[in-house]
Amino acid sequence: MEFNTVVVTLVVAVVALVVMRALRNISGAPFAIVNDTVDGYFEIISMFRVPMQKTSLYILDTVFSVYIVGTLVVFVWRGAWILIDLFLFPGNFTQSSWASLVIGYGGAVFAYLLQPFMRWICNRLTGGPRLIASDIFLLTCFIFTVNTWRGIWNLLNIYFLPDNLELSCWITHWVCFILLVLLKCSNSLLVRGVFIDGEEPGGRCVVFPVYYLRLIFEHEKSKKIKKIQQDFANKLKLENDNPKLSSVISNHIAISMNSKDLKGHGNNE
Incomplete structure (x- = not known):
């Protein structure tokens, strides 16, 4: 009886999520990581x-998202885990847990290697075939996700x-938790x-949202650009506030340019 219940709830939940085009919400680490520096954190x-301006509809939308989609996701996870x-x-139990860990991480490596090919396929498909291809890929990755979680969870207990x-x-x-905070990805x-x-658009529908290092590098690059812009703005402000300083800076630039021209002329001779 329990087996039948598990299978029925799992199948119904998967079908419902597919129909609502919300199957991707069953994904989790190691196929999804969210940095703490993401825009719109809250x-x-x-x-x-x-x-939010449409209060009544917003409340209904929130209730549907939490109690329908969220519950169906739990059904899928529970069903897969029990199966x-x-x-x-x-x-x-020990051998089963180790097997889950190997399947989970081994499958994750396989999925990441397969991702460019799936992106290539989805780039060339449209409509229903594209959704079917992406859903099959998502379900496959979900199996690896559940095995990863189950393996780690059970082995810690053992x-x-x-x-x-x-x-x-x-x-x-x-x-x-502290490690995740220090790594700036507790948002995951x-x-x-x-x-x-x-x-x-295109094949991006099968790209895993794992941009940890990329976002960190982009954030640092953005900080450097902002600092350069701020320094330049401060220099302009000083020049505008102090005409004498502006004249000195201009003369210094002119002398430097003349010096370079003379050196270049000497080298040409």
């Missing part, structure tokens, strides 16, 4: 993108302070709203 995307418990070395589960949970919670712990399947 903005949560709802299913129908209703603006793995039932079929992946059911008689050996090997990390198995005789003191409460202490084990406290340590893993706080140490890992949260559900960041409802996303629509295939809403990105």
Whole structure:
């Protein structure tokens, strides 16, 4: 009876999410990472993108996003997790957990290697075929995601302070949370709203939102550009406020340019 219930709830939830074009919301780490420096940190995307100004519709949109889409995502996760418990070395919990870890991380590597090919395919498809291709890829990655979580979760229960589960949970919670904060990606712990399947153009619908290092480098580059712009603005302000200083700077630039011209002329001779 439990098996039938699990299968039915899993299938119904997957079909419902596919019909609503919300299947991608079952994704999680290692296929989705959100930096703490992301714009709109406190903005949560709802299913129908209703603006807050339309209060009644916004409330309905939020309720639908949380209680319908969110619940269906939980159904899918629960169903997949229990089915793995039932079929992946059911008689050996330790072996099953190690197998999940290998399948999860091995599958993640495979999925990342396959991503350029899937992007190439989705770039050439449109409409229904494009959605079907992206959903199949998302479901495959989801299997690897659940196995990764299950493997880590169970192996921690097996090997990390198995005789003191409460202490084990406290340590893993706080140490890992602090590490995520220091790495500036604790935002990955949260559900960041409802996303629509295939809403990105072309093959971007199968690109994993994992931009950790890229966003850090872009942020540092942006800071340097802003500093240069600020220094330039301050220099202009000084020149405008102090005409004598402006004259000195202009003369210095002119002398430098003349010196370079003379050197160039001497070299030509």
